[in-house]
Amino acid sequence: MASDSLPEKKRISESTIHRLSLYYRALTVLEKEGFETVSSKGLAKREKLTPAQVRKDLSFFGSFGTRGLGYPVVELRDKISQILGIDRSWRVALVGIGNIGSALVSYKEFQKQGFQIVKLFDNDQRKIGSNHKGIVVSDIKNLANELEPDNIEMVVLAVPATVAQYIVDDIVKAGIKAILNFAPVNLKVPDDVFLRNENMSMELEYLSFALVNDHIPKRVR
Amino acid sequence: MASDSLPEKKRISESTIHRLSLYYRALTVLEKEGFETVSSKGLAKREKLTPAQVRKDLSFFGSFGTRGLGYPVVELRDKISQILGIDRSWRVALVGIGNIGSALVSYKEFQKQGFQIVKLFDNDQRKIGSNHKGIVVSDIKNLANELEPDNIEMVVLAVPATVAQYIVDDIVKAGIKAILNFAPVNLKVPDDVFLRNENMSMELEYLSFALVNDHIPKRVR
DNA sequence: ATTTTCTTGTGAAGCATTTCACATATTTGA
DNA sequence: TCAAATATGTGAAATGCTTCACAAGAAAAT
Ligand SMILES: NC(=O)c1ccc[n+]([C@@H]2O[C@H](COP(=O)([O-])OP(=O)(O)OC[C@H]3O[C@@H](n4cnc5c(N)ncnc54)[C@H](O)[C@@H]3O)[C@@H](O)[C@H]2O)c1
Ligand SMILES: NC(=O)c1ccc[n+]([C@@H]2O[C@H](COP(=O)([O-])OP(=O)(O)OC[C@H]3O[C@@H](n4cnc5c(N)ncnc54)[C@H](O)[C@@H]3O)[C@@H](O)[C@H]2O)c1
Numbered sequence: 236m237a238s239d240s241l242p243e244k245k246r247i248s249e250s251t252i253h254r255l256s257l258y259y260r261a262l263t264v265l266e267k268e269g270f271e272t273v274s275s276k277g278l279a280k281r282e283k284l285t286p287a288q289v290r291k292d293l294s295f296f297g298s299f300g301t302r303g304l305g306y307p308v309v310e311l312r313d314k315i316s317q318i319l320g321i322d323r324s325w326r327v328a329l330v331g332i333g334n335i336g337s338a339l340v341s342y343k344e345f346q347k348q349g350f351q352i353v354k355l356f357d358n359d360q361r362k363i364g365s366n367h368k369g370i371v372v373s374d375i376k377n378l379a380n381e382l383e384p385d386n387i388e389m390v391v392l393a394v395p396a397t398v399a400q401y402i403v404d405d406i407v408k409a410g411i412k413a414i415l416n417f418a419p420v421n422l423k424v425p426d427d428v429f430l431r432n433e434n435m436s437m438e439l440e441y442l443s444f445a446l447v448n449d450h451i452p453k454r455v456r
Numbered sequence: 457m458a459s460d461s462l463p464e465k466k467r468i469s470e471s472t473i474h475r476l477s478l479y480y481r482a483l484t485v486l487e488k489e490g491f492e493t494v495s496s497k498g499l500a501k502r503e504k505l506t507p508a509q510v511r512k513d514l515s516f517f518g519s520f521g522t523r524g525l526g527y528p529v530v531e532l533r534d535k536i537s538q539i540l541g542i543d544r545s546w547r548v549a550l551v552g553i554g555n556i557g558s559a560l561v562s563y564k565e566f567q568k569q570g571f572q573i574v575k576l577f578d579n580d581q582r583k584i585g586s587n588h589k590g591i592v593v594s595d596i597k598n599l600a601n602e603l604e605p606d607n608i609e610m611v612v613l614a615v616p617a618t619v620a621q622y623i624v625d626d627i628v629k630a631g632i633k634a635i636l637n638f639a640p641v642n643l644k645v646p647d648d649v650f651l652r653n654e655n656m657s658m659e660l661e662y663l664s665f666a667l668v669n670d671h672i673p674k675r676v677r
Numbered sequence: 678a679t680t681t682t683c684t685t686g687t688g689a690a691g692c693a694t695t696t697c698a699c700a701t702a703t704t705t706g707a
Numbered sequence: 708t709c710a711a712a713t714a715t716g717t718g719a720a721a722t723g724c725t726t727c728a729c730a731a732g733a734a735a736a737t
Contacts, residue, residue, distance in 0.1 A: 248694070249673040252665050256658045260640065274714060282642055286714085287696055294716055302715045303703035319661050320668030327660075334559035339656075341555045344640070350660050389663055413663040415656075419481065419565070421503055429666040431659045435560075435636075437477045438652045439548075439571050440540050442610055442634040444473050445650040447541030452470040453723065469724070495684060507684090508726050515686055523685040524733040674693065 251292045255315050257282045258289070262312035274305035321349055328354035328387045328411075330402055331394035332362050332372055335417055339391060340367045354387060375402070384410035396420040403430075472513045476536050478503045479510070483533035495526035542570055549575035549608045549632075551623055552615035553583050553593055556638050560612060561588045575608060596623070605631035617641040624651075 261281045265273050275286040275293075293299055293306075296318050300306045316322040327345075329336055329352050339345070340352055355367060358375040365372050373381055382390070382405075390406050392399060392414060399418035406414060413429045416422055424430045444450060482502045486494050496507040496514075514520055514527075517539050521527040537543040548566075550557055550573050560566070561573055576588060579596040586593050594602055603611070603626075611627050613620060613635060620639035627635060634650045637643055645651045665671060 246674045247669075247671065249662075250694075252662055252671075252673070253658055255665075256655075256661045257642070259661075261642075276714080285696065287698095288694095290714090290716065291695075298716065300715050301703065302701070303705085303713045305714065318665070320664040321661055325660075325664060334562045338555035338559045344657070345660070348657055348660075350657075388667065389660070413667050415659055415663060421478070421482075426672075429663055429671075431662055433654070433656060433659055434477075435654060436565070436569055436571075437474055438636055438654055439546075439566070439569075439610070440477045440480075440542055441470075441473055441652055442636060442650055443541040443546060444476075444539070446609065446634050448468075450468065450473075450650075451647075452473070453467045471724075497684080506726065508728095509724095511684090511686065512725075519686065521685050522733065523731070524683045524735080526684065 245295065247295055251295060252319075254282070254284065254288070254292050255319055257284075258292070259312060259315045259319065259321075262308055262315070265308045266312065270308050272301075272305040273308055273311075275300070277305070324349035324351050325388050326354075326386060327352050327389045327391060328356065328382060329391045329393065330356040330375065330378075330406070331392065332357045332359075332367060333393060336391075336393040337367065339393065340370070350389070352391075354381065356381075378402075378405050379409060382406065382409040382411065384412070387411065389413040389415065392416045392418060394418060466516065468516055472516060473540075475503070475505065475509070475513050476540055478505075479513070480533060480536045480540065480542075483529055483536070486529045487533065491529050493522075493526040494529055494532075496521070498526070545570035545572050546609050547575075547607060548573050548610045548612060549577065549603060550612045550614065551577040551596065551599075551627070552613065552638075553578045553580075553588060554614060557612075557614035558588065560614065561591070571610070573612075575602065577602075599623075599626050600630060603627065603630040603632065605633070608632065610634040610636065613637045613639060615639060 258278060261278055262273070264281075275289040279286045279289045290300075293311075297314070299311050299314055313322070327350050329339060332340070332355055336355075340355065345352065353370065355370050355372045356375045356378055357363060357372050362372050363374045388411070390411050390413070392403065392406070394402055396418040399416065399420050400422055403414060403416070403422045403424060407424055407428055412427065414422075414424065414431070416430060416432050419434055419436055422430060479499060482499055483494070485502075496510040500507045500510045514532075518535070520532050520535055534543065548571050550560060553561070553576055557576075561576065566573065574591065576591050576593045577596045577599055578584060578593050583593050584595045609632070611632050611634070613624060613627070615623055617639040620637065620641050621643055624635060624637070624643045624645060628645055628649055633648065635643075635645065635652070637651060637653050640655055640657055643651060
């Protein structure tokens with residue numbers, strides 16, 4: 236036959252990616268605690284997962300363990316950080332320097348993890364020009380000029396829900412491909428833009444449901 | 457036979473519960489826009505889901521639609537709010553009045569949605585006694601006395617990761633059954649306590665992974 | 678009244694994810 | 708050196724979740 240289907244890129248589930256974050260965090264702690272190796276069982280226990288789940292997740296990306304011994308803590312952590320792309324730093328812009336936005340700018344852990352907030356935007360005249368942790372707030376009007384994908388790789392959106400779609404449209408136009416949105420609204424973006432939503436109300440509603448229905452879900456994430 | 461297995465309580469998946477939140481939000485918007493009914497197709501489109509998914513989710517809880525017509529917007533919204541348990545208000549305590557904690561207290565939407573923050577705790581002498589939106593910050597030392605499950609039904613935890621487990625132990629001891637945690641740490645709680653984590657780093661790491669791997673997950677939540 | 682159109686509700690099929698179970702590799706202890 | 712213990716990596720089975728597809732009910736059109 237002339238054309239077999241192209242070797243399709245292996246697709247990883249969202250859950251696996253989230254668990255990689257958990258493993259990464261656990262391994263960081265294990266290193267601090269002085270462990271040199273850890274078994275899938277040990278790792279699983281820390282994150283309330285099964286050993287098989289841990290092994291399967293890691294197996295999507297390679298073989299990192301030693302039979303009879305387990306995984307080398309530091310090596311595995313470094314490997315996961317490569318997989319997640321957090322073995323480098325990311326330049327992040329933050330739009331909306333309100334309650335949540337200010338909390339995010341002040342949060343030093345992001346910086347340490349390599350998510351560097353390097354640009355701030357707002358439309359409030361009292362905020363524009365002001366200084367937050369060494370960064371001067373730019374006027375949102377200049378977003379198109381000042382948001383270069385060469386420079387900024389991710390945008391965190393912390394503006395009111397009512398304006399979020401307009402702003403996201405501009406962000407997309409500027410060529411940004413990754414957005415973390417805090418506004419409780421379903422934003423429309425093209426297929427090649429990665430959008431994640433942080434929806435706190437949803438988690439409170441989940442708790443409400445759980446209390447009212449005394450609910451244990453089939454599968455806990 | 458003497459004993460058939462008890463009619464097991466229908467377990468609903470986490471995804472379905474989260475989608476109920478989305479439907480609720482969409483229906484609120486639809487009502488404002490003046491729609492009296494909406495089809496599963498219409499609802500699906502707004503939330504980037506399939507009509508079958510919408511119908512299946514709702515079918516777990518009953519039959520709310522009319523064939524040939526769709527679902528009555530207001531009625532369905534009210535029904536979902538009953539299912540989620542948000543047709544009432546919840547009394548919430550917030551522990552840790554720092555960057556995130558302050559943002560949450562100032563957020564009026566929670567109040568509107570029925571999540572009433574009615575008690576604040578911190579261990580910082582400069583914060584204890586101070587007033588946030590009409591609530592005086594209590595000393596964390598008094599948590600055991602002042603956190604009565606009769607009065608407080610949920611706790612939001614916004615303290616440093618290093619102390620989160622100690623505090624959560626006290627919260628559990630006080631009899632609280634629902635906790636929303638912002639600290640990036642895997643907290644241990646008994647099986648009858650519902651715990652949800654809000655982990656922003658995880659979402660940034662997801663975006664990082666997506667950019668590095670040009671990744672579209674198998675299933676988008 | 679009757680037909681056509683629309684749309685729900687739901688088993689069943691299809692697909693994704695988790696768990697099982699074991700061959701295999703390595704370490705540990707005797 | 709060898710046996711026992713440990714623990715990975717992975718097909719296959721089991722479980723869970725989503726989508727299909729269609730019968731059936733209701734509305735709209737004729
Ligand atoms: N505060 C919370 O605890 C919380 C919780 C959950 C969700 N959220 C959501 O996060 C978002 C931000 O919430 P917040 O409490 O920080 O609100 P906020 O009002 O304190 O901050 C919003 C900021 O966006 C700016 N802004 C408004 N319009 C803008 C525009 N067109 N361009 C640029 N900047 C603009 C405002 O000047 C302000 O600084 C909202 O969508 C809110 O629903 C907040
Ligand atoms: N700020 C952010 O944007 C952000 C983002 C993601 C996660 N988080 C997490 O949320 C949590 C809070 O972050 P933050 O930035 O608001 O930190 P913060 O230091 O500003 O606030 C923490 C608050 O907890 C109080 N606290 C400390 N120990 C306490 C104790 N034993 N009992 C009671 N209160 C105590 C402090 O006094 C302070 O008010 C942290 O776990 C952090 O990792 C924060």
